[in-house]
Amino acid sequence: MEKKFEDCMEELSSVVSQMQKEEIPLEEMLVQYKKGTEAAMACLTILKETERDIHDISVEIEKLIQQGEEMRDKRNDGK
Numbered sequence: 001m002e003k004k005f006e007d008c009m010e011e012l013s014s015v016v017s018q019m020q021k022e023e024i025p026l027e028e029m030l031v032q033y034k035k036g037t038e039a040a041m042a043c044l045t046i047l048k049e050t051e052r053d054i055h056d057i058s059v060e061i062e063k064l065i066q067q068g069e070e071m072r073d074k075r076n077d078g079k
Contacts, residue, residue: 012039
């Protein structure tokens with residue numbers, strides 16, 4: 001199952017909290033760092049996919065607007 005952006009951000013926040021503890025062993029810090037890196041990459045992937053989807057939708061909307069304007073112009077030319 002694909003993670004949601006909010007879940008990845010929550011995991012990243014948890015990792016940051018763990019790493020900010022003063023008495024965390026180096027080995028645990030490394031584990032948390034890896035988890036944080038994975039969560040950050042997952043967030044970035046989700047954001048890039050969302051950006052691509054928004055771009056694709058925007059392109060489709062622009063095409064529809066242009067088609068509507070062309071149809072309106074043709075009707076006005078025919079009058």
